[in-house]
Amino acid sequence: MRKSLYIAVFTSGLTSLAAEMAASRLLGNYFGTSNLVWASIIGLILIYLTIGYFIGGKWADRSPKIETFFSILAWAAVTLAVVPIVSRPLLRIAAEAFDTLVLGNLIGSFIVVMILFIIPITLLGTASPFAIRHAIHDSRNAGTISGQIYAISTLGSFLGTFIPGIILIPLIGTYLTFIVLASFLLLVALILLTIHSGWLKAFKLSWMILIIILLAVFGTRGTDKLSEGLIYEKDSAYNYIQVLENEGFHFLRLNDGQGVHSIYHPEYDNYQGPWEQVLVAPFFNTAPVNPEDINSMAIVGLAAGTTARQAALVYPNIQIDGYEIDPKIVDVGYQYFGMDIPNLNVFVQDGRWGLSTSPNQYDIISVDAYRPPYIPWHLTTREFFQDVYDHLEPDGVMVINVGRSANDRRLIDALGSTILDVFPTIHVMDLPYSFNSIIFATVQPTEQSNFIENVQLIQANPDLNPLLIQTMIITMQNFHEPPTKSVVFTDDKAPIEWLTNSMIIDFFFEGDLEDLK
Numbered sequence: 345m346r347k348s349l350y351i352a353v354f355t356s357g358l359t360s361l362a363a364e365m366a367a368s369r370l371l372g373n374y375f376g377t378s379n380l381v382w383a384s385i386i387g388l389i390l391i392y393l394t395i396g397y398f399i400g401g402k403w404a405d406r407s408p409k410i411e412t413f414f415s416i417l418a419w420a421a422v423t424l425a426v427v428p429i430v431s432r433p434l435l436r437i438a439a440e441a442f443d444t445l446v447l448g449n450l451i452g453s454f455i456v457v458m459i460l461f462i463i464p465i466t467l468l469g470t471a472s473p474f475a476i477r478h479a480i481h482d483s484r485n486a487g488t489i490s491g492q493i494y495a496i497s498t499l500g501s502f503l504g505t506f507i508p509g510i511i512l513i514p515l516i517g518t519y520l521t522f523i524v525l526a527s528f529l530l531l532v533a534l535i536l537l538t539i540h541s542g543w544l545k546a547f548k549l550s551w552m553i554l555i556i557i558l559l560a561v562f563g564t565r566g567t568d569k570l571s572e573g574l575i576y577e578k579d580s581a582y583n584y585i586q587v588l589e590n591e592g593f594h595f596l597r598l599n600d601g602q603g604v605h606s607i608y609h610p611e612y613d614n615y616q617g618p619w620e621q622v623l624v625a626p627f628f629n630t631a632p633v634n635p636e637d638i639n640s641m642a643i644v645g646l647a648a649g650t651t652a653r654q655a656a657l658v659y660p661n662i663q664i665d666g667y668e669i670d671p672k673i674v675d676v677g678y679q680y681f682g683m684d685i686p687n688l689n690v691f692v693q694d695g696r697w698g699l700s701t702s703p704n705q706y707d708i709i710s711v712d713a714y715r716p717p718y719i720p721w722h723l724t725t726r727e728f729f730q731d732v733y734d735h736l737e738p739d740g741v742m743v744i745n746v747g748r749s750a751n752d753r754r755l756i757d758a759l760g761s762t763i764l765d766v767f768p769t770i771h772v773m774d775l776p777y778s779f780n781s782i783i784f785a786t787v788q789p790t791e792q793s794n795f796i797e798n799v800q801l802i803q804a805n806p807d808l809n810p811l812l813i814q815t816m817i818i819t820m821q822n823f824h825e826p827p828t829k830s831v832v833f834t835d836d837k838a839p840i841e842w843l844t845n846s847m848i849i850d851f852f853f854e855g856d857l858e859d860l861k
Contacts, residue, residue: 345410348536349475350496355532356417356471357500358507362525363424363468364389365508367461369518370428370435373584373599388458389465396469403470404477411541413474415549417533420467422552425526427464428519429563431457472497509581514672517579519564527556571597576680580672587680594680596648596673606648608681613657613811618745618775619650620815621782622710623658625741627798627816628771628790635659635808640706642735643667644695644723645713648677652688655708658812664688665704667695667713696722700731707737711744719747721838724759728835729766733787742767742785749779753827754843756781760827771795772824781824796820 368385375381403412434456472493479489512521530552538546575594576587586597596606607615614620622643627633638659643651646666655662664687668674671692677683683690691698695713709732713723722728732742744763746756756772760783763770767785771792774781799816802808833840 345540346479348540349479349493351532352414352417352536353471353475353493353497354500355529356420356468357497358504359420359424359500359525359529360389360393360465360468361501361504362508362512363461363465363504363522365505366513366518366521366525369508369513369579369584370431370522371457373435373518373579375600384458389461392462392465393469395462396466396471397473399466400470400473401477404474408477410478411537411545413471413478414533414537414540415545416467416470416474418530418537418549418552420464421526421530421533422555423467424464424529425523425556425559427460428522429559431460432519432563513579514581517564518584520560523556523560523564527560530556576676578672578676580670582670583673585670585672585676587676596676596681598673606650606677606681608648608650608653610682613654614814615650616776617650617778618712618780618782619654620811621745621773621775621819622651622708622712622743623654623812624795624816624819625708625710625743625784626739627802628741628769628784628786628795629739629788630790630794631797632801633798635812636661638662638707640704640737641665641708641710642699642702642704642706643710643712644699645711646677646690647673647712648681649683649685649688650681651710651712652685653682654811656685656687658809662687662707665691665702665706667691667693667698669694669713696728696731699735702735704735705737705740706735707740709736709740709742711742714745714747719755719840719844721833721840722835724762724840725833725835725838726762726765729763729785733766736787738787740787744783744785746781746783747779748781753781754830754846756783757827757830758833758840758843759783761830762833765832770826772827773819773822774824776818776822782819792823 364385367389368382371381371385403416475493476490479493480486508521508525512524516524534546534549534553537549571586571588573588573590574586575589576585578585583598588595588597592609592611594606594608595604597603598605604617607617607619609615622641626638635658639661641652641655641659641662641664643664643666646652646668649666652664652666655664664685666688668677668690669692674683674690674692695711699709711723711732713720729742736742742763744759746759748756760770760772763783763785767787768789769786769791771784771786771790772781773784795816799820802813802816831839
């Protein structure tokens with residue numbers, strides 16, 4: 345009996361944490377992966393488990409039957425399998441709400457989907473009280489047995505933390521991950537029910553197997569989002585990835601779909617976006633700057649390689665190191681975005697770690713690993729920018745793409761102040777028709793007049809790539825005043841999400857329907 349109880353609590357612990365991790369991906373694909381989303385998921389799951397502990401204790405005392413315990417686990421399994429299928433239309437509403445910034449629909453969809461987890465997670469929470477009730481026959485061993493049960497349940501939770509993100513979601517996707525978890529839990533529950541209560545008791549619940557099979561076959565068909573022009577969709581270990589096609593252009597969108605991370609068209613090179621701005625970075629140095637002397641670039645946040653392809657066109661001698669943490673995005677880059685560039689070296693690893701361990705020095709370092717509208721905090725700190733500075737050539741330049749709203753430049757001010765704690769000079773330009781600002785930080789003290797002089801010299805050279813000339817003119821025409829002095833972010837304290845959350849709330853209530861990128 346006790347071995348069966350241990351198996352049951354191990355399985356319930358594994359399933360509850362695995363469901364929590366899968367829930368973060370289910371919701372993150374539509375609402376983003378900010379700390380606010382994570383905190384909401386973790387907090388509500390813990391509340392549901394708390395309710396389960398409370399109910400489970402009373403239930404076990406009123407119905408101290410082993411078949412009740414295993415039947416509860418079976419019901420938890422089938423209700424867990426239903427969650428992603430029922431939530432799918434709600435999440436599609438959320439995706440449309442995010443695109444059009446309809447705040448009520450967005451919040452409503454999140455709340456309703458989280459409510460769907462109440463039944464399965466609460467039922468899973470009853471497992472430990474039931475197991476303790478059946479395992480203790482001598483009060484003198486109550487502490488030992490309770491400790492064993494909680495330890496085994498926690499060990500299951502430990503494994504459940506890794507299984508979805510590392511194995512199941514990249515292999516079969518988020519929706520089928522829920523089906524697999526539910527199937528495993530149901531199988532264990534029915535086997536234990538057969539062993540201890542007979543096959544007839546288990547047979548009465550065998551219809552649940554058919555329900556899960558039907559959900560697996562019919563409930564997960566089709567695409568997760570109803571995005572126009574969708575030609576590719578994939579869950580990776582890090583992202584929900586979409587490739588959209590429109591009039592021959594390919595667009596890479598990730599997770600909640602806010603912002604285009606890469607763009608490609610075989611007949612066009614200039615996409616009027618933030619990617620081109622990286623090309624002008626060297627020209628903030630003293631004139632003249634010769635494009636043939638630009639030999640090296642690092643891109644932290646390669647995505648599908650838009651900036652790398654453009655740099656290869658403009659700088660004939662350049663070698664590019666691109667850091668991208670998601671191997672599936674790299675695959676998409678080769679398949680849909682023409683990323684087969686001979687002078688591009690792709691490193692599939694975290695950008696900060698990859699750059700810090702690189703033996704190379706660069707003329708340009710581009711930092712664009714942000715997930716609009718959120719920024720990984722470890723790419724915003726003084727220590728990170730010091731690492732960038734140390735990997736630049738004596739006349740090197742760092743380029744960062746930063747989001748803002750129409751009337752709120754607090755994020756630019758904070759990042760600008762942090763960068764100026766390391767670099768002697770920064771320059772800011774606002775990208776037209778967008779909520780993107782580009783920050784250029786130079787190793788040498790520089791002035792805007794250096795850039796303007798280089799523009800005049802470049803315009804006089806008709807042999808240079810038009811993409812470079814056009815981009816330099818746009819940059820010169822859209823310079824902005826230097827950022828206001830603000831807080832300096834460090835590895836110890838970088839409250840980037842407080843700032844970004846405040847910007848988003850203000851942005852929504854302003855009623856502006858532009859995309860914050």
